[in-house]
Amino acid sequence: MKPHPKSSFRLHEFLAEKSIAAIAFVSFIFIILILIFIFRESLPLVLGKAIDDIGKVGLWRLLSLSWQPVSNSPQYGLAPLIVGSIKVTAVAVLFAFPVAIFAALYTSTFAPRFAKEIMKPAIEILAGIPSVVIGFFALTILASFFQKSLGLQYRLNAFTGGMALSLAVIPIIYTVAEDALNALPKSMREASFALGATKWETALFVLLPAATPGIFAAFLLGLGRAFGETMIVLMATGNAALLSGSLFDPVRTMSATIGAEMAEVVFGDAHYNVLFFIGVCLFVFSFTLNAVAEFIVRQRMMKRFRGTA
Amino acid sequence: MKNKTLRLCMAGLLVAASFMFIAAGGKKTITVKGSDTMVILAQRWAEEYMAKHPDIVIQVTGGGSGVGLSALINGTTDIADASRPMKKSEMEKLKLRFNSLGSEIKSAKDGVTLYLNESNPINELSIDQIKAIYLGEITNWKDVGGEDAKIILYGRENSSGTYVYFRDNVLDGKDYSSLMQSLPGTAAVVNAVSKDKLSIGYGGAAYAKGVKMLKVKKDAGSPAYEPTTETIKNNTYPITRYLYMYTRAKPTGEMKDYIDWILGDEGQAIVAKVGYFPVK
Numbered sequence: 001m002k003p004h005p006k007s008s009f010r011l012h013e014f015l016a017e018k019s020i021a022a023i024a025f026v027s028f029i030f031i032i033l034i035l036i037f038i039f040r041e042s043l044p045l046v047l048g049k050a051i052d053d054i055g056k057v058g059l060w061r062l063l064s065l066s067w068q069p070v071s072n073s074p075q076y077g078l079a080p081l082i083v084g085s086i087k088v089t090a091v092a093v094l095f096a097f098p099v100a101i102f103a104a105l106y107t108s109t110f111a112p113r114f115a116k117e118i119m120k121p122a123i124e125i126l127a128g129i130p131s132v133v134i135g136f137f138a139l140t141i142l143a144s145f146f147q148k149s150l151g152l153q154y155r156l157n158a159f160t161g162g163m164a165l166s167l168a169v170i171p172i173i174y175t176v177a178e179d180a181l182n183a184l185p186k187s188m189r190e191a192s193f194a195l196g197a198t199k200w201e202t203a204l205f206v207l208l209p210a211a212t213p214g215i216f217a218a219f220l221l222g223l224g225r226a227f228g229e230t231m232i233v234l235m236a237t238g239n240a241a242l243l244s245g246s247l248f249d250p251v252r253t254m255s256a257t258i259g260a261e262m263a264e265v266v267f268g269d270a271h272y273n274v275l276f277f278i279g280v281c282l283f284v285f286s287f288t289l290n291a292v293a294e295f296i297v298r299q300r301m302m303k304r305f306r307g308t309a
Numbered sequence: 310m311k312n313k314t315l316r317l318c319m320a321g322l323l324v325a326a327s328f329m330f331i332a333a334g335g336k337k338t339i340t341v342k343g344s345d346t347m348v349i350l351a352q353r354w355a356e357e358y359m360a361k362h363p364d365i366v367i368q369v370t371g372g373g374s375g376v377g378l379s380a381l382i383n384g385t386t387d388i389a390d391a392s393r394p395m396k397k398s399e400m401e402k403l404k405l406r407f408n409s410l411g412s413e414i415k416s417a418k419d420g421v422t423l424y425l426n427e428s429n430p431i432n433e434l435s436i437d438q439i440k441a442i443y444l445g446e447i448t449n450w451k452d453v454g455g456e457d458a459k460i461i462l463y464g465r466e467n468s469s470g471t472y473v474y475f476r477d478n479v480l481d482g483k484d485y486s487s488l489m490q491s492l493p494g495t496a497a498v499v500n501a502v503s504k505d506k507l508s509i510g511y512g513g514a515a516y517a518k519g520v521k522m523l524k525v526k527k528d529a530g531s532p533a534y535e536p537t538t539e540t541i542k543n544n545t546y547p548i549t550r551y552l553y554m555y556t557r558a559k560p561t562g563e564m565k566d567y568i569d570w571i572l573g574d575e576g577q578a579i580v581a582k583v584g585y586f587p588v589k
Contacts, residue, residue: 072484080487156501250490261467263468
């Protein structure tokens, strides 16, 4: 909108506009500074300049198969941590995704008005529960429950952690998927009914496919949340850096490792650099996820599924 | 979302800074940071001392011995609590930044206690057996006289002084089995052991509530001792250690008064009350 040609200069409008711009700019600068900081602190590792008790620490040391950073011969193998993160994330998303999608389908298609008005805010409130509360719940109640009902050897394991994590992931996938389903044009639903399709057929074969881009974005956002979540996994997964394939063994994830160890390291230590390098990995991962969600979903899938960009 | 959090943080920092400014106005503040093993002790000391000296504020935080010593090196705490002696590398860093080797105060004694679930039939083990269990060489309770079931290992995070002390003194400096689940804080270890029938954990004696304390033998032939005031005072309990306090330089003024009080009768009486053991 162009200002009216006759309108005179107004000081308060000018000030308000500039101060809002300044605040927006400052928060942008903060993000950039944080990024630079994380990358800078991991730099000695990449350049092979970090030093610990047994010699130089470069990227090759991250290829070791065990994570024993506080040791007389420190080992900084990332493999157990990466496997741990993947296992927990997989459990969380594989459980949360169907639950959230069906919940979204229910509230957007089948639910009578009153049920919808109760369920939607209830699921969204789940997103507001502090993760430390979910973690504590998992540590004390979920862990004992799963150990008894499934006869598990370890109380705290990837499965328990993943299930707890899914409590944090469900509301995210649900909210985004619900919005995607609600954003579909009403005519689509009406056309399907007019052709004689039942509610079920409409939901599964018309609405769900049409909302695929939004649902895919919901999936990616849930994945990012699960991968980066720290407190829940720190409390509920047992934090043993094991390289194993079983979902019922304890695991140590990348984010939990940073959470547990960052406060302890001496600034500038090799261990400190390695922790920041893990931070860089997590950042690159979530950045890629967001970029994929943004570009591919918008550009490609929207076109294919709806014929519009 | 992120921007919001960031700005909230900034606002929080500002508020905190202004509070500190106000607090610093009338009173002297001593900050104490470090060992989680010592947190319950340090807090009791601080409370009693502040009740007697209203002009002094003592702030106590935990986090682990490594956290406290890092904070000392980074200049963000006055006193670091540690359940292990300061490492050479840490001393070098301190010297580099403050041109001082620091000052060490032995403030209490502790027996590193092994916790078992109350339903576990085992009552005593030798140091060698404990070592083999934590190195992952013995993985079944039947190998040490228990039932035929896998041993579940619990331990502390690697920021803990107990983690390092136990590794250096019980495991001879070798690394823990990667099967060990590390939990944040001794209370979490005790809680896990009290719920997990087949588990074993370690930590300070003061925390052993709702779990069984394992009697420890120096070697297979010697008698087994439980950590008590008696056995720790005369060093018959084999895993006895000091709990340290570190300052950057020789303590003076308010800090010296505080430390002298801790080492005196009143301070040491609190040590016994909390569940640890007096130095003398």
